[in-house]
Amino acid sequence: MDHLISPSVLSCDFANIQRDVEMINTSTADWFHVDVMDGIFVPNISFGFPVIEAIKKHATKPLDVHLMISNPDKYILEFKKVGADILTVHYEACIHLHRTIQLIKESGMKAGVAINPHTPVSLLEDIIEDLDLVLIMSVNPGYGGQKFIKNTISKVLQVKKMILEKNTKTLIEVDGGVNLETAIELLNAGTDVLVAGSFVFNSENPQETISKLKAIK
DSSP states (O other): OOOEEEEBGGGSOGGGHHHHHHHHHHSSOOOEEEEEEBSSSSSOBOOOHHHHHHHHHHOOSOEEEEEEOSOGGGGHHHHHHHTOSEEEEEGGGOSSHHHHHHHHHHTTOEEEEEEOTTSOGGGGTTTGGGOSEEEEESSOTTOSSOOOOTTHHHHHHHHHHHHHHHTOOOEEEEESSOOHHHHHHHHHHTOOEEEESHHHHTSSOHHHHHHHHHHOO
């Protein structure tokens, strides 16, 4: 499978959100990465339901929604309602992770689990077979434009090994500090989905930048 690109709309121009959504529609990107922050699990606050609904109205590609929130179970059905296709929760935010994953799947979405840079990947061993996606954070969540944490490569290799041993179809996604250099290292280690925010939207030609990330072999 060719790798997927999921541009993070958190870095788009909020005054021109429809324009940027349409740019992603016509680009070689595969998904829209939508970060949801509650100001409790992470220090920042981001998109609420009306904004996700507005993005969905114009998006022609799946919404890859990443919840950086406490108590995600409370909102799962609501995220389905506003258009999430893939819903990723944080390992660190879920008390009963299996139940949360079950709820996401029962709601008709693909289920992912994200882990923060300090969380060991070995904790995913008991749940990896139930997951469509593992999101490895390569920066501390909450802010865009941070520097890539080098140890992420080792974590990707460990998760890849686990996936192969368990013979699952789980995808590995990486979010944070992705650029043309880090993308090559990540793809070589076994990453399937690259999330890129500021690298795409701060570039002179975002569509071309997406194409360059997509074209890496």
